[in-house]
Amino acid sequence: MIQSLPALRRQFDSEQKQFHDFPADDPRCLQPLSLEQCKKQAKQLLKALNQGQAWSRTASHPKAESLQADQLKLADAQLIIAREQGFPSWPKLKHHVEASEMAARAIQSGRPDPLDGQLRTLHIRCGTDVMYKLAVAGFRGDFLCFADPFIQGPVPAETDRQRFIDIRSSFIANSNWRLKPQAVKDLTADYDALEQIGDYQRVCFWFEHDAYDVLVFSKLLHFLQDRTKRPEQMAFICVDHYPGVARFNGIGQLPVESMPLLWQQFTPLEEHHIEFGRQCWEAYTAPTPEALSQIVNLQAPAFPQILPALKRHIKELPWRADGLSLSERLTLQILHEQGPQDGAKLFYHWYTSVYEPLAFMGDSSYWKVLSHLVEARRPAIELVKGSSKPIDWQVSLTGFGRKLLAGEGHWQSHNDYDVWFGGVHNRTPGKLWYWDDEIGRVIQA
Template sequence: MLHIVNGDIVAEKLKQGVVPGDVLVWREIYSEGPVFLDPSDPAARSVRADYLEKAMGIPRKEYIEGCESQEQKLRRFKDYDEIVLWFEHDLFDQTMLCYLLYWFSKQKMGQTRLNLLCIGDFTGIERFRGLGQLSVEQMGTLSGTWHLVKRRELEVGRAYWEAFTSSDPRGLAKLLQEDSSALPFVRNAFRFHLSRFPSVQDGLGKVERTTLEFIAQGLNQPMELFWQVSDELHEFGMGDLQYWWILKQMASGTQPLIRFDGAEAAIPSYIDPSEDFRHRRILLTDTGRRVQDGKEDWVVVNMIDCWLGGVHLLEKERVWRWDEQEESIV
């Protein structure tokens, strides 16, 4: 039996006698940076590796070697009678789940059975954020509760992955209107993804707007902000390195939204924790206040250059925006 899981914490707990078999941690952050239909394509991987090294300091060589290693293990899936996918409800997990369902939908499974365990809550935990919260004993209660993946689950996962990696986000918005009950968490997760696009109202994505709101309330320490924003937007499943990169983008450009007060300190990255950064204050700029008050549009007054799934938003090109009320991309 092979268990494919969403992180090292979950893997270590499963290895403590919770389940029989091998454990493969799927190490990816598809919710960050450029994502392509076939991530194993060398050209696509090169673009993604460059981005992740720039954004979060993940060494290019380490990233590429890690991807190749996990893909080699995945291709040996027929060595196992059963495979179990362990995932959660948030965007971080749902992107991984949809990719794996897309990949398995193209395989001839032979005698290997593909199973799924995907949860959004757990009895006794009021604010469930993920499998990593659970104790070894609690994880043990999930053993055997998975179910055989059916054709409809493969179809929905494949459709969402194809739409997520498309350069035209309207297909993903259209999917939100269709029946996706075979994967009960996929709609909310990818609806949140679309809310990260610049809003038609102010040019802000949901993470940036929520950050400005908390700063305006007086929260100005990086770690304090990270915990509050990630808790408020729990459907994102955002990691701290992702958030530091978002803050860096908010503080960049000709008219930034925020500024860092105090002594100069590097933004933390994968290879540099930069502890001094955690003690700096984050303040709104005049532009940040005007955008928050609805007097400016951030895309109009500042440069935009970012990736959301398969969509590359550039200032000099048509910029896709999210209309919250209509739940549509325009």
């Protein structure tokens, strides 16, 4: 459903809503950069480098191999500090800090500039996590949440829209996320809204670098291959970091004053982006993963921002070595190394914030991973359900789980398997598609 951001701002104020803030010591919490602090750090770094200390940090300097300790200047130290924070230069860091402070002051005043006010704009995101933040930050356009968790369940190459909606809504209902009639209603409304994007002058896609976002983005790009559906202008972000955030999982974790800074990073969406997105979607929805395997091994993709997510997600296929997906193996590894624990600590702390190399699942998707590991003839984990809430479940390894980690067992040798990966329906009996990490491609065995 398309919603007005000014109306959402009025609702935010009238209902006295509050944004969630991470604890200051949480690695997902933004630690705002201070220009004075960065200047102080640069002087301290220069002193250390001149004395031949902290030399490993010069790796961030573009001329690291030719640097000499007695010839380094303050500008060199400032450049190292800037590049460590993800900026190409010290002036770029300085601009970011000043722009952040200006945005914060404007938002606190209650009268931020309407950054998107020049054109009738639709903002599209695969969730509602930034919806109110955009409204409070002063954006004046409309907002569309287009969220279908394509990371799980059947995603076949179905051209009939209603048939596709029926397949996805059945999966959502069977996962106990929504009743099927509501899922059908919601997905139908989302697809109806897509038909309206050509009525806008500009459409902006707010995405990050993980598989959940990238697969939704690919679906939208596949939709936009029809030129008659397109607005006059299109732009996107696909963010993989943010200065001052140690553990960046997504733009939803950023505070409201970050939204105007992200707006400055938008890039025009061009034909080669749309074409590569189309290829990715068709590869993901194909009945075999061979085309996707070829895409993730491209050396110079046309849309490099979305490739890391696909490289990570293809590893959700069972691995040839033990029959586990990467998320399943990481779960067993956590329980082995950190011991038995409740679902909340397992997912929110260890899995999402420490072990997972590219976080892409929400908690409801992760509970499905746990269910798969326990609802089997020979389970890899044990769940003690003290309540109906997965966050309260007590999770521990079984003996078979330990054997799997030790390389002494294979999941499909002891358990039935019936799992969808995009358009691939992997099920026993019969051959399965596996990810072979040693050779970096898929195989059927």
